[in-house]
Amino acid sequence: MSEIRYENFFPIEGGTFVNAGDVSSRIKSILKNLGIGSEVVRRAAIIAYESEINIVSYALRGNIRLSVTPDAVCIEAKDEGPGIPDIELAMQEGFSTATPMVREMGFGAGMGLSNIKKFSDSLEITSEVGQGTHVKTRINMAEAG
Amino acid sequence: MKLEEIAGKLNLRVLCCDEGLSREVRGGFVGDLLSDVMANSREGDLWITRQVHPNIVAVAVMKEHSAILLVQGGIPMEDTLSRARKEGVPILGTEINGFEAAGKIYGLMNP
Numbered sequence: 474m475s476e477i478r479y480e481n482f483f484p485i486e487g488g489t490f491v492n493a494g495d496v497s498s499r500i501k502s503i504l505k506n507l508g509i510g511s512e513v514v515r516r517a518a519i520i521a522y523e524s525e526i527n528i529v530s531y532a533l534r535g536n537i538r539l540s541v542t543p544d545a546v547c548i549e550a551k552d553e554g555p556g557i558p559d560i561e562l563a564m565q566e567g568f569s570t571a572t573p574m575v576r577e578m579g580f581g582a583g584m585g586l587s588n589i590k591k592f593s594d595s596l597e598i599t600s601e602v603g604q605g606t607h608v609k610t611r612i613n614m615a616e617a618g
Numbered sequence: 619m620k621l622e623e624i625a626g627k628l629n630l631r632v633l634c635c636d637e638g639l640s641r642e643v644r645g646g647f648v649g650d651l652l653s654d655v656m657a658n659s660r661e662g663d664l665w666i667t668r669q670v671h672p673n674i675v676a677v678a679v680m681k682e683h684s685a686i687l688l689v690q691g692g693i694p695m696e697d698t699l700s701r702a703r704k705e706g707v708p709i710l711g712t713e714i715n716g717f718e719a720a721g722k723i724y725g726l727m728n729p
């Protein structure tokens with residue numbers, strides 16, 4: 474385990490889109506200020522945004538933990554909410570249970586989790602129905618350049 | 619190419635943030651699905667969309683787009699405009715549709 478350069482938790486409220494994107498915006502500027510390479514920042518921003526929007530869209534509340542070590546940027550989203558009954562199905566591009574209200578805003582393409590997978594070097598999702606969901610990602614500094 | 623030049627040649631309405639007209643447009647992206655735009659658009663893009671709600675500003679800020687172009691006469695919600703003003707994201711508008719707008723802008727940028 475390498476030493477932690479930065480760590481913070483950002484709370485996110487479920488069900489309201491008023492401030493949606495603020496946490497990921499903050500995460501992006503923190504990473505930039507830490508001098509992280511632009512490609513890693515770009516990937517982290519996408520992961521943070523999709524994680525944030527999923528908490529807003531589906532959960533009651535949650536938080537994102539950002540941690541930075543010399544080797545990696547880790548983004549972990551944890552929420553209290555309905556959970557995901559079939560993670561494999563949820564991972565499929567195009568699968569979505571988004572409400573019509575959420576879809577009207579251009580969310581609900583069923584692309585968020587696949588994007589998180591695509592832009593991370595490792596992804597671990599655990600979820601308990603009726604309890605919540607935990608999405609853990611890591612971006613390696615070196616591989617992303 | 620400068621946003622100002624594109625706005626002038628296509629007669630785009632500036633709905634917000636004139637001060638951003640000097641921005642450089644590096645490319646463009648057409649999309650209404652926010653996850654698609656998040657994943658596939660690039661910094662400096664002029665984002666062409668039909669979406670008008672405030673979340674488009676958050677996406678444009680995250681992706682560092684040069685501006686948002688609302689096509690087919692799309693009118694931004696009041697909250698969209700106030701968020702855009704706060705963030706300094708230019709929002710432009712036009713009556714033409716996404717196909718025409720993209721084609722014309724592509725032509726200007728790739729003569």
Ligand SMILES: Nc1ncnc2c1ncn2[C@@H]1O[C@H](COP(=O)(O)OP(=O)(O)OP(=O)(O)O)[C@@H](O)[C@H]1O
Nearest residue numbers: 527531556563569570580581582583584585586653
């Ligand atoms: N935190 C979560 N809690 C409960 N269910 C979730 C959560 N995250 C995702 N899901 C479920 O997984 C599905 C797929 O999620 P994904 O982010 O890939 O797409 P989406 O949110 O439906 O659309 P998009 O992200 O493209 O706007 C969701 O529709 C939802 O059913």
Ligand SMILES: [Mg+2]
Nearest residue numbers: 526527585586
């Ligand atoms: Mg999603």
